[in-house]
Amino acid sequence: MSDLDVYEYAVIRVVPSVERGELVNAGVILYCQPRGYLCARVELDEARLLALSVPIDLPGVRLALAAYERACGEEAGPLRGEPLGARFRWLTAPRSTVVQTGPVHAGLTGDPAAELDHLLTRLVRPAQAGLSA
Template identity: 75%
Template structure:
């Protein structure tokens, strides 16, 4: 079975930028040879409130959901952009509550299964 290069980034929530504390809340995975771009997100509201009792969990959920939407057919302002361009735009550094970490690479025969594996290892407790 052939394996292809993929890139991924952890989607994190940094409720108080000045403190630098973060919660891993998703994974964004791009596999150019297979035409695959997908994000999977899940917010742990209890952990969010432990870092910032005043955080608006619903607003954070909406921001996280934008990553999933940007990967789909109805990508909003990214509609028509190649998947690689979307991935680069989504992983560009930003100083917002929801942001991505650095991009990492690996090899996979099944990008969907790899996304699930990374999500389970990096996001779920």
């Protein structure tokens, strides 16, 4: 038996102007059904977002991003009581809003929390010069 379990994840992104298609990756949501794990972590680089030169409601964006993190926790608001898989599907459903998720991808992991941190480093945090992912 393998020590690895299937997980699914999606990048949480901020798209200030849907028409322009520009976006900033702002977080990752990860779901691992066999381990009963659902967590979203957000690390918005506000300077990068503002560099897109599009007027944006930063307090509104922060609030929307925080909702992803809250929806995965014990105080899930309207999603409280829903199974973790249902929460993940609801959070990753396609939207045409300023804060949305990208497509869902899958992988194998033995440690969902460590995998979430790895994905944040690869997909959200600014790349460091001279380092490869």
